[in-house]
Amino acid sequence: MAVRETRVNAGDTERTPARVAIGFLLRHPRSVGSLAAVGITGCYIGFHTMLIGVGVAVVAGASWAVLDRPTFDRFAGRLLRAWWRRWAVYRRKWADVAFRCGLASSNRHGQSLVPTLLAVRSTWCWDSVRVRILDGQAAEDFEQVLDRLANAYNARRATLRTLKPNMISLDFQRREPFDTLMVPLPEMPREESAVNLERLPLGRDEYGRDFALDLVGGIHYLIAGATGAGKGSWMWGLLRALAPWIRSGLVRLWVIDPKGGMEFGQGAELFHRFATDDQSGLDVTREYVDALDERKEAMGRAGLRNWTPSAEHPLDLLLVDELAAMTEYTDRDISREFVKLLSKALTQFRAVGGRVVGATQEPTKEVIPMRGLFPTTVALRLEEASYVDMALGEGVRDRGAFADQIPEYMPGVAYLKQDGKREPLRVRAAYTADDDITELVRFATSEDATVLDFPTDTGSGTDSADAADTEQTETGSLDVEYIEDDGDDDEDFDVA
Ligand SMILES: Nc1ncnc2c1ncn2[C@@H]1O[C@H](COP(=O)(O)OP(=O)(O)OP(=O)(O)O)[C@@H](O)[C@H]1O
Numbered sequence: 001m002a003v004r005e006t007r008v009n010a011g012d013t014e015r016t017p018a019r020v021a022i023g024f025l026l027r028h029p030r031s032v033g034s035l036a037a038v039g040i041t042g043c044y045i046g047f048h049t050m051l052i053g054v055g056v057a058v059v060a061g062a063s064w065a066v067l068d069r070p071t072f073d074r075f076a077g078r079l080l081r082a083w084w085r086r087w088a089v090y091r092r093k094w095a096d097v098a099f100r101c102g103l104a105s106s107n108r109h110g111q112s113l114v115p116t117l118l119a120v121r122s123t124w125c126w127d128s129v130r131v132r133i134l135d136g137q138a139a140e141d142f143e144q145v146l147d148r149l150a151n152a153y154n155a156r157r158a159t160l161r162t163l164k165p166n167m168i169s170l171d172f173q174r175r176e177p178f179d180t181l182m183v184p185l186p187e188m189p190r191e192e193s194a195v196n197l198e199r200l201p202l203g204r205d206e207y208g209r210d211f212a213l214d215l216v217g218g219i220h221y222l223i224a225g226a227t228g229a230g231k232g233s234w235m236w237g238l239l240r241a242l243a244p245w246i247r248s249g250l251v252r253l254w255v256i257d258p259k260g261g262m263e264f265g266q267g268a269e270l271f272h273r274f275a276t277d278d279q280s281g282l283d284v285t286r287e288y289v290d291a292l293d294e295r296k297e298a299m300g301r302a303g304l305r306n307w308t309p310s311a312e313h314p315l316d317l318l319l320v321d322e323l324a325a326m327t328e329y330t331d332r333d334i335s336r337e338f339v340k341l342l343s344k345a346l347t348q349f350r351a352v353g354g355r356v357v358g359a360t361q362e363p364t365k366e367v368i369p370m371r372g373l374f375p376t377t378v379a380l381r382l383e384e385a386s387y388v389d390m391a392l393g394e395g396v397r398d399r400g401a402f403a404d405q406i407p408e409y410m411p412g413v414a415y416l417k418q419d420g421k422r423e424p425l426r427v428r429a430a431y432t433a434d435d436d437i438t439e440l441v442r443f444a445t446s447e448d449a450t451v452l453d454f455p456t457d458t459g460s461g462t463d464s465a466d467a468a469d470t471e472q473t474e475t476g477s478l479d480v481e482y483i484e485d486d487g488d489d490d491e492d493f494d495v496a
Pocket residue numbers: 225226227228229230231232233263361410411412413428429430431432
């Protein structure tokens with residue numbers, strides 16, 4: 001493919017106005033198209049009327065942004081920001097920055113060349129700037145000056161991805177909301193009626209909104225994170241949000257902590273079944289699957305299509321702290337049976353009250369062969385860039401989920417990706433300290449549970465189909481917002 005070069009001091013004969021205009025039109029079809037549309041509309045309806053219309057649109061947009069920043073960002077903000085930052089920030093300074101960082105070159109005619117800035121994409125925290133590099137350059141040339149590029153663009157940090165042999169993405173982190181954003185531990189509910197399976201409060205998202213887990217729409221969760229990334233806070237936070245149900249038996253906890261019970265030992269009293277090694281982990285999984293199989297059959301016989309949590313049919317939550325210990329670092333027989341059982345649990349028990357939350361340090365295919373069956377995935381800090389897409393799905397890192405860039409000093413911060421939703425969301429779980437776990441254990445093992453009404457999971461149909469085609473429940477209260485996956489990655493880029 002021919003490399004298009006940006007000629008900084010090309011000869012006058014080559015830069016005739018007509019050439020410049022045509023070149024600009026071809027390079028910036030969206031911007032030129034938009035301006036042309038504005039011009040034509042102005043001629044047609046009159047510029048006064050158009051200005052009034054633009055003024056009304058600006059005021060309406062600004063009000064929307066002030067009143068509900070996340071939805072504004074989802075539908076308009078990210079595109080406007082990408083457009084604005086391409087022209088006002090990246091493109092304006094690009095030639096100067098390239099020269100100063102030693103990224104400019106020259107051809108044999110002595111003409112100066114700079115790499116071509118192709119497109120900008122913007123999320124709430126990161127900008128991705130797509131650049132076509134010059135002949136004779138390599139991605140390493142840019143890697144060496146990332147700090148300088150970050151300084152030039154006033155970014156907290158810059159990283160680089162190679163997209164094609166001659167195309168890279170420079171990713172600039174503009175803001176880190178969790179530097180200043182406090183993430184208080186949500187108060188532990190005391191009444192059964194205060195527990196809403198669609199909204200189990202855990203922390204805050206990047207916009208500062210309350211963030212909650214959703215065991216109805218989100219179904220099963222896979223939590224990937226390096227050691228010390230904060231997986232514990234996510235799982236204990238979930239248990240705290242379910243505290244009154246644990247106490248009254250509306251939720252049964254089946255917990256596998258194959259690292260000798262180090263993570264969950266403190267809560268042993270809360271668990272219906274607790275395994276601390278791989279063999280007993282397999283036994284617990286077997287028992288879990290048998291119990292839910294039985295329930296499925298019983299509900300089928302009784303003609304019940306909708307599961308309602310009750311003492312007889314509680315929510316059965318299987319928690320596995322380190323999946324690798326059950327799938328990879330164990331006997332082949334244990335691993336083979338566990339993978340089969342877990343895959344069944346992930347595909348067949350949604351409608352009868354079975355939920356799975358699994359954690360892993362390595363989200364590879366070998367460790368989590370069934371990772372595609374988790375409708376919701378969470379990537380805390382990960383060791384490898386390649387782990388991000390393994391955990392969240394193909395191409396999600398390119399859409400701004402830089403989980404490998406989460407600093408070590410920010411445990412609990414993660415990107416969350418839900419089936420059918422396009423954008424990953426950056427969130428932070430509140431820290432659950434030992435005292436908070438003690439509070440949970442004390443409360444959930446105390447007497448006097450009162451049974452009240454609670455919400456119903458109205459799902460029906462086969463689970464495997466449901467898991468594959470998860471209808472996302474957008475409740476008024478659950479503020480996790482996503483953008484539908486239209487499969488077109490380039491849509492968010494403002495093409496330069
Ligand atoms: N949400 C959080 N906010 C602030 N600090 C946290 C948070 N979660 C964890 N931490 C801190 O990070 C440390 C490690 O957390 P944690 O043990 O949960 O990590 P982990 O991912 O479970 O690691 P491992 O896989 O090694 O068990 C905790 O001791 C705590 O100090």
